[in-house]
Amino acid sequence: MTTSLVVDEIRNLISELSSTTSDQLAPKQHRKLYVFFGTQYVNALEILDNSTIFSFQTPSENLKKFYEIVIPLEDSTKTFKLFKDINYCSCEEFQENIALSDKPTQFTCEHVLALVLAIHLNKIVPEIISNEKFEQVIKEIY
Numbered sequence: 001m002t003t004s005l006v007v008d009e010i011r012n013l014i015s016e017l018s019s020t021t022s023d024q025l026a027p028k029q030h031r032k033l034y035v036f037f038g039t040q041y042v043n044a045l046e047i048l049d050n051s052t053i054f055s056f057q058t059p060s061e062n063l064k065k066f067y068e069i070v071i072p073l074e075d076s077t078k079t080f081k082l083f084k085d086i087n088y089c090s091c092e093e094f095q096e097n098i099a100l101s102d103k104p105t106q107f108t109c110e111h112v113l114a115l116v117l118a119i120h121l122n123k124i125v126p127e128i129i130s131n132e133k134f135e136q137v138i139k140e141i142y
């Protein structure tokens, strides 16, 4: 398979996962994820086990939403804000290997992958926030 075909396959798999929900991954999806992502997939599963993934949305009709992965460290936490269907993360791995790289060596990071899996597996903790708070958070990101 050429590189672009692999990327297409990965895109299809990710959009399939984030547009459906299930209690568990189908064996075929599990296999593909492992083949495509290897260690990153294993790390993403670990994030699902050990971290909390919140969705924050506004109560308005035009729901605005972002996600936050809260990873527990020894005596603090590390958080990553993410958006559904947007392949972007502020982590070092993503910045170095994808965003700032001339020749990206990977498709995404373990956080984006963990979010895709969490959405599919219904492991999101929903929270409602005000429009003001939402705007404030978005300003902090950009």
Ligand SMILES: [Zn+2]
Binding pocket: 080, 089, 090, 091, 092, 093, 094, 109, 110, 111, 112
């Ligand atoms: Zn990341």
